[in-house]
Amino acid sequence: MNVLETYLSSRSDYFNWFIGQATIESGSLYGNYFWFLAIISIVFFILEIVIPWRKNQPIFRKDFWLDFFYMYFNFFLFYLALFAGLGDFSSFFFSRTAHFLNIDQFTISIIKWPIWIQFGLMLVIQDFTHWNIHRSLHKTPFLWRFHKVHHSVKQMGFAAHLRFHWMESIIYKSITFIPLFFIGFGIEDFFYLHIFTITWGHFNHANINIPLGPLKYVFNSPQMHIWHHVKTLPTTHQNGVNFGLTLSIWDYIFNTKFIPCDGEKIELGFKKDELYPKGFIGQIVDAFRRK
Numbered sequence: 001m002n003v004l005e006t007y008l009s010s011r012s013d014y015f016n017w018f019i020g021q022a023t024i025e026s027g028s029l030y031g032n033y034f035w036f037l038a039i040i041s042i043v044f045f046i047l048e049i050v051i052p053w054r055k056n057q058p059i060f061r062k063d064f065w066l067d068f069f070y071m072y073f074n075f076f077l078f079y080l081a082l083f084a085g086l087g088d089f090s091s092f093f094f095s096r097t098a099h100f101l102n103i104d105q106f107t108i109s110i111i112k113w114p115i116w117i118q119f120g121l122m123l124v125i126q127d128f129t130h131w132n133i134h135r136s137l138h139k140t141p142f143l144w145r146f147h148k149v150h151h152s153v154k155q156m157g158f159a160a161h162l163r164f165h166w167m168e169s170i171i172y173k174s175i176t177f178i179p180l181f182f183i184g185f186g187i188e189d190f191f192y193l194h195i196f197t198i199t200w201g202h203f204n205h206a207n208i209n210i211p212l213g214p215l216k217y218v219f220n221s222p223q224m225h226i227w228h229h230v231k232t233l234p235t236t237h238q239n240g241v242n243f244g245l246t247l248s249i250w251d252y253i254f255n256t257k258f259i260p261c262d263g264e265k266i267e268l269g270f271k272k273d274e275l276y277p278k279g280f281i282g283q284i285v286d287a288f289r290r291k
Contacts, residue, residue, distance in 0.1 A: 033194075037075055040199050044158035044206045053209040053222060054264055057155055061207075067159035069280060074162050074169065122193050123246065129176050131243050131250040138240035143171070145287040151270050152283065156226060158206040161198075165287055200246045220248045226263040231270060234258060 049059055113121075137147040146165040153160040203210075204225040212221050220242075228242040241258035244251050251257040270276075277283045 034076065036195060037071070037198065040202055041071070041158065044202045044208075048157060048207045051208050051210075053207050054156075057157075057207055061155035061157050063153065063155070063163075063278075064157065064159060066280060067153070067157070067163045070164070071159050071162040073280075074164060074166060119192060123196070126176055126193065126197070127245055127247045128250060130172060130245045131247075133172055133175055134243040134245065135240070135256075137168070137171075138243070146171075148270065148276065149283045149287070151229060151268075152273060152276050153229060154268055154273075156205055156207060156222075156229065156268060158202040161201040161205040165284060167287065197246050204245075216248060217252055218247060218249050220244045220246060223263060224248055224251075224257075224259055226266065226268075227258050227260075229268045230263070231267045231273070234260075 137143045146167040149165040150160075150163055150168075153163060200220065204220045204222055206222055208222060210221075212219060216224065224242050224244075228240065230241075233240065237256065237258060241256055242248075242251050243256055248257070277286050
């Protein structure tokens, strides 16, 4: 099977899988991304009502429904329309490349390691890779065009987690797969990690205040991540702060941590965001315009 056939086959398989997920064809919620996303979103929506951090923020905050659309577009619709087949295609591409370059022997097999070690290793490698990519999205003007979509949020809530330009999916997933491939992980190993990181991402963006205690030095939180979205950045960190997605430890290690005080009432956004498009199409197209 050639590259094109591999990709097209994966798209067809994904479409059938997507319909099966939405209709719970298997009769079980195990491994069901569609309803998993729906359930955790409902949980955090309820938490934002019961224990809100910013009590004056409306339940249906500014751009709530735009974020809701982004959430399912980025998680499913974009994946179906353009990005389906990445797993099979990437496995096909990297295995062929490794064989061609005669570097198969450099991959590390971790299949016999305890599950919790495998999970921890995947989390650390993925999150550190994401931390570096995230910093690049802020430091590189071309990449910042795409990342501005996420920073256009003016009132923070759980659904803002998945408000991002679809180009970010290509950047993150393409780069992240490389180190994980060379230590023996495949796409099928990502299910539990994906569940964990999506849940934690919802938590980081949610309008709730749940103190983590000493765990704040390891894991990200709403009170830390809110400062990543502050409109006026500190003069010492003009390219951004608090880049961690799931883990906060990288920001403490590399001195990009910034939590000067309680961020409950800070203004979110970026310079001249009042001129930024407000709708989905406008935001997606704006990133491709020559500045």
